[in-house]
Amino acid sequence: MARFTVTCPHCHVLLELDGDAQLIVGSKAPEKPKSTASLEDRLQALGKEKADACAKMEEAMRAEKAGAAIREEKFHKLLEDAKAEPVTKPIRDVDLD
Numbered sequence: 001m002a003r004f005t006v007t008c009p010h011c012h013v014l015l016e017l018d019g020d021a022q023l024i025v026g027s028k029a030p031e032k033p034k035s036t037a038s039l040e041d042r043l044q045a046l047g048k049e050k051a052d053a054c055a056k057m058e059e060a061m062r063a064e065k066a067g068a069a070i071r072e073e074k075f076h077k078l079l080e081d082a083k084a085e086p087v088t089k090p091i092r093d094v095d096l097d
Contacts, residue, residue, distance in 0.1 A: 002019035
């Protein structure tokens with residue numbers, strides 16, 4: 001019997017194959033590496049994530065305020081244009097008959 005071991009390129013499982021029968025005889029899941037990050041390292045990473053989130057929130061708030069100012073400016077311009085136009089009576093469908 002020709003048995004050999006290969007590694008799955010997708011999931012990295014060790015597969016023991018029987019070449020004569022063309023079957024998988026056994027498999028062994030790969031050992032996951034243990035996390036070597038210390039508590040202090042993780043706390044620093046969390047602090048950095050928090051600072052990044054605050055920076056993104058501040059940027060979003062700044063963009064929203066800038067957008068509000070632009071909308072306010074457009075509103076005042078349209079209001080001035082509307083005040084400059086003469087007031088006319090609207091035409092209704094009934095009036096056209």
